Amino acid sequence: MKYLKKFGLASALATLSVNPALAQEAMSLDQKVNEVFAATTGPFVSLIFAPFPGTSFPWIVMWLVIAATIFTLYFGFVQLRFFSHSISLVKGDYSDPNDAGEVSHFQALATALSGTVGLGNIAGVAVAVGIGGPGATFWMILAGLLGMASKFTECTLGVKYRNEYEDGTVSGGPMYYMSKGFKELGLPGGKFLAILFSIFCILGALGGGNMFQANQAHAQISGIVGDYPGWITGLVFAAVVFAVIVGGIKSIANVTEKVVPFMGIMYVGAALIILIVNYDLIGWAFGQIFEGAFTGLGVAGGFVGALIQGFKRAAFSNEAGVGSAAIAHSAVRTKEPITEGFVSLLEPLIDTVVICTMTALVIIISQQLITDPETGMYVLNEAGSAVATIDGNSGVALTSAAFGSAISWFPFVLAIAVVLFAFSTMISWSYYGLKAWTYLFGEGKTTELIFKIIFCVFIVIGAAASLGPVIDFSDAAIFAMAVVNIFALYFLMKLVKKELESYSARLKAGEIKKFKH
Amino acid sequence: MPTKIIVGLDGAGSGSRALSYAERLAKLIGDCELVVVYVIEWSPFTFQTAEENAQRHKRREEELKIAHERVVDPAVKQLADDGFTASGIVRHGDVAETLNTIAMEQKADQIVVGRASDGGFAKRIFGSSTSNLVMHASMPVTVVG
Numbered sequence: 150m151k152y153l154k155k156f157g158l159a160s161a162l163a164t165l166s167v168n169p170a171l172a173q174e175a176m177s178l179d180q181k182v183n184e185v186f187a188a189t190t191g192p193f194v195s196l197i198f199a200p201f202p203g204t205s206f207p208w209i210v211m212w213l214v215i216a217a218t219i220f221t222l223y224f225g226f227v228q229l230r231f232f233s234h235s236i237s238l239v240k241g242d243y244s245d246p247n248d249a250g251e252v253s254h255f256q257a258l259a260t261a262l263s264g265t266v267g268l269g270n271i272a273g274v275a276v277a278v279g280i281g282g283p284g285a286t287f288w289m290i291l292a293g294l295l296g297m298a299s300k301f302t303e304c305t306l307g308v309k310y311r312n313e314y315e316d317g318t319v320s321g322g323p324m325y326y327m328s329k330g331f332k333e334l335g336l337p338g339g340k341f342l343a344i345l346f347s348i349f350c351i352l353g354a355l356g357g358g359n360m361f362q363a364n365q366a367h368a369q370i371s372g373i374v375g376d377y378p379g380w381i382t383g384l385v386f387a388a389v390v391f392a393v394i395v396g397g398i399k400s401i402a403n404v405t406e407k408v409v410p411f412m413g414i415m416y417v418g419a420a421l422i423i424l425i426v427n428y429d430l431i432g433w434a435f436g437q438i439f440e441g442a443f444t445g446l447g448v449a450g451g452f453v454g455a456l457i458q459g460f461k462r463a464a465f466s467n468e469a470g471v472g473s474a475a476i477a478h479s480a481v482r483t484k485e486p487i488t489e490g491f492v493s494l495l496e497p498l499i500d501t502v503v504i505c506t507m508t509a510l511v512i513i514i515s516q517q518l519i520t521d522p523e524t525g526m527y528v529l530n531e532a533g534s535a536v537a538t539i540d541g542n543s544g545v546a547l548t549s550a551a552f553g554s555a556i557s558w559f560p561f562v563l564a565i566a567v568v569l570f571a572f573s574t575m576i577s578w579s580y581y582g583l584k585a586w587t588y589l590f591g592e593g594k595t596t597e598l599i600f601k602i603i604f605c606v607f608i609v610i611g612a613a614a615s616l617g618p619v620i621d622f623s624d625a626a627i628f629a630m631a632v633v634n635i636f637a638l639y640f641l642m643k644l645v646k647k648e649l650e651s652y653s654a655r656l657k658a659g660e661i662k663k664f665k666h
Numbered sequence: 667m668p669t670k671i672i673v674g675l676d677g678a679g680s681g682s683r684a685l686s687y688a689e690r691l692a693k694l695i696g697d698c699e700l701v702v703v704y705v706i707e708w709s710p711f712t713f714q715t716a717e718e719n720a721q722r723h724k725r726r727e728e729e730l731k732i733a734h735e736r737v738v739d740p741a742v743k744q745l746a747d748d749g750f751t752a753s754g755i756v757r758h759g760d761v762a763e764t765l766n767t768i769a770m771e772q773k774a775d776q777i778v779v780g781r782a783s784d785g786g787f788a789k790r791i792f793g794s795s796t797s798n799l800v801m802h803a804s805m806p807v808t809v810v811g
Contacts, residue, residue, distance in 0.1 A: 241710050246767065250726040250758030252719045253710030260716050317724030406713040480719035580716040 187618035197625040217295035228297035251482030261477035264577030267570035269466030272545035274508040281458025282448035284441025286509040288459025293501030296469030297494040305490030307475030321479020323472035349629040350585035357623035358578020360611025362571035383612030420507035447526030467497040472634035515551040680780025708758035762798035
């Protein structure tokens, strides 16, 4: 928060002193917000996305993928070996009936998913495919599959090292496994990492978990009712979120939690229908995905551009290695922390490998991306930064146009879905941010209230700013969490390995039994 | 070995009618043990917010305490005062399934339940929990009107 305030103040002053006439110009509130915001977050964004020297490849993307690969190898492809066991756990086959009434594996998974399934799957994928071409999908799926191991690692630790308070509530997440886990291993610096992570988690909550959501929700609504200032949407959203997280009006949250899964199913259902209707194009679409993955098919940056976009969007969508899921999953009641790790590895699979791929396939099959009929290569837009689309759409508008080309009324449903997804993601992230905030400043009504108010203010800023700076800052903040989290995971992964070995030995010996058959 | 009867309570009028019927039954049988059961409707497959999850353990303890204090313990005490061997169980879950599971665990001889909701004959003859129990139970079930 400190950084933001400092930057915010400095850049606001700079804007005033550099160009005093600016204030007199007829400048809309949206533009002002946008300008200050872009200037404020610029340095942070460039640091996180700094490319390897001499290349255009951001080091952060490599950082995530290498980590996911290392975890996959270190745990011997845990995502394959324990896949069916994960399903049994979610079904409740191993749940002790005497623990009925506690948070089940399914509930923890569903809660974590409602935080990740959302705009990343709808708008994020459109951004990836829009810039990186169909080939980005291939790298996205690969990153999703590898990311399952990262998720497994962090969620096991999240449950193992959570805090259980006397009143029966729990708090968990990377800040707790960093401080406690490092202490257990006799390593220094756990507390420092925990503080650093918490700062980035708060920024991530305000960025990807808040502003990006508000921004895209506004884009979606104004696309249907006509253009109007973003801060209006922002205020409405802020008021509703305020009612839920400050006012404690559970009924709104409850309705959302029940409608969102339904929307998710409907979204996948609609995508499936479009794919079935165009079944003859599915083979061609996969051809584009594979060819694009290794050649780029003319997109900006070639195949590396496709790879960067795919990896980036996958990480942003499923949050594997980011640490947020560890906060959501740590509420489960289980005697074996590792079981929650197994359950959590389904998350990137559902989020990225299934839902994101559906979106990508629909965009490709609906042929929103313009190709040169002679070369079969994708045509770039005027700026040369992305593939040209039929109506110049990008982000959620591209997904909407893709679905709309097959099912004319679907953009309306999608608009409702986007608004609800945005809302549920905000509620989830307000909780993640709050946990980081209370880790830093202590639990207490006043400190909690301060964070909640800041959170609501950022909704308005997010809705008013334009997509570019918002998406950059959102990505940067969320990836900054991953920098700290993965660094800590490298030290802590041997603790997970011990759990894994002990658990699989007992599972094999039949000591861990099913309660249901 | 005494006859074991499971009495399903719902905290409403029909539950107390089930209790008095079970008491009468026990008197007729003689050597009889009564287990009073209250099931808190709960499913592991619902959707909740992260905050609700974090507080779930606390809520569960509270729910169990309230169910014991308001429904089960007074019933057990009443039975004990009337000279019966009685015990009480509170558990979360699907009402019909959980009643049946507990009855199986207890090696009970039969289950006595109320007609469920007092919503009136026209609305529904059986509550869905009761009809589910009747259809799927692994032992005799008596439904008290």
